[in-house]
Amino acid sequence: MSEKCSHHKSKRRKLLWRWFSAILIFIFIILVIILLVFAILEPKSPRFVLQDATVFNLTVSTATPNIISTSIQVTIYSRNPNDKIGIYYDKMDVYATYHHQQITYFTSIPPVYQGHKDVNLWSPFVYGDNVPVAPFNGLALSQDQSNGVIPVVFKIDSRVKWKVGSFVTGRYHLHVSCPAYISLGNNQNTGIWIGNAVKYQISQSCSVSI
Numbered sequence: 001m002s003e004k005c006s007h008h009k010s011k012r013r014k015l016l017w018r019w020f021s022a023i024l025i026f027i028f029i030i031l032v033i034i035l036l037v038f039a040i041l042e043p044k045s046p047r048f049v050l051q052d053a054t055v056f057n058l059t060v061s062t063a064t065p066n067i068i069s070t071s072i073q074v075t076i077y078s079r080n081p082n083d084k085i086g087i088y089y090d091k092m093d094v095y096a097t098y099h100h101q102q103i104t105y106f107t108s109i110p111p112v113y114q115g116h117k118d119v120n121l122w123s124p125f126v127y128g129d130n131v132p133v134a135p136f137n138g139l140a141l142s143q144d145q146s147n148g149v150i151p152v153v154f155k156i157d158s159r160v161k162w163k164v165g166s167f168v169t170g171r172y173h174l175h176v177s178c179p180a181y182i183s184l185g186n187n188q189n190t191g192i193w194i195g196n197a198v199k200y201q202i203s204q205s206c207s208v209s210i
Contacts, residue, residue, distance in 0.1 A: 045210055047208070070103060085163065085164055088113050090160070093158070158176075
């Protein structure tokens, strides 16, 4: 009786191992197919350009502590360069930084699908009220105020999915950085007055990493 039970257990183990091996082989084949498809299609990262920035408020106080207040509307151009790959953008968060320090709140752009060779334009507002500047940035802020120009980097954090035919990949992190030099009070006459705001034509390519 004991030998019979041992035989059944051995048979069951072999059957489970065969199923497990078949599943592993199936997963491996799927992964190979996905890699081949992407190697053939050569997916390219989307292109982003910071076209302009309309400054409603940009004030700097170099008292202790150093403080920045901002209210800026930016126009961001995005293009999908792929012929056969679409891009799903999950919720995108846009914000501004000064010397790697975030100085505005997150502004969300709703999810969107970008088809082959499609172009999107977004015009989000980013703003921050009386944001204390880190002490190690205090000297740079004083110098920038004296120069009348402040370097700001507008950033986008999102997650994207690639779409090939009916197949959609998992999510990938998307990081976009768009540098800009904004004049304080339009000291250098580089902007166009629009009511109480100043619009700067920037047309600056952004760095993109996925």
